[in-house]
Amino acid sequence: MNQYNDCYYCGGTVKETNSSREIWWKETLYILxxxxxxxxxxxxxxxxxxxxxxxxxxxxxxxxxxHKIIEVPVYEYERAVA
Ligand SMILES: [Zn+2]
Known part of the structure; x- marks a missing residue:
């Protein structure tokens, strides 16, 4: 069962998978x-x-x-200089 058109960019075959998707919405991260x-x-x-x-x-x-709530560690790229 393939309900997708060929890839818009390269013309390759598009296959459906079940994946997670992260969405930032109103400054909150949701994961589906x-x-x-x-x-x-x-x-x-x-x-x-x-x-x-x-x-x-x-x-x-x-x-x-x-379904569940997970904790997400957040780091700053630049190390703080003490
Ligand atoms: Zn492609």
């Missing part, structure tokens, strides 16, 4: 797991179907209890 995302087998370009993008919007707006 098991999102059906098309990935070009040739160049790795990711393609999101419009209905999937819409569903992600809904999930973020509904703000139901998340």
């Amino acid at each position: 797991e098991k999102v059906p995302i098309g990935v070009c087998l040739q160049c790795g370009e990711k393609v999101l179907k419009p209905e999937v993008a819409k569903e992600i919007d809904l999930i973020l707006k509904e703000k139901n209890k998340p």
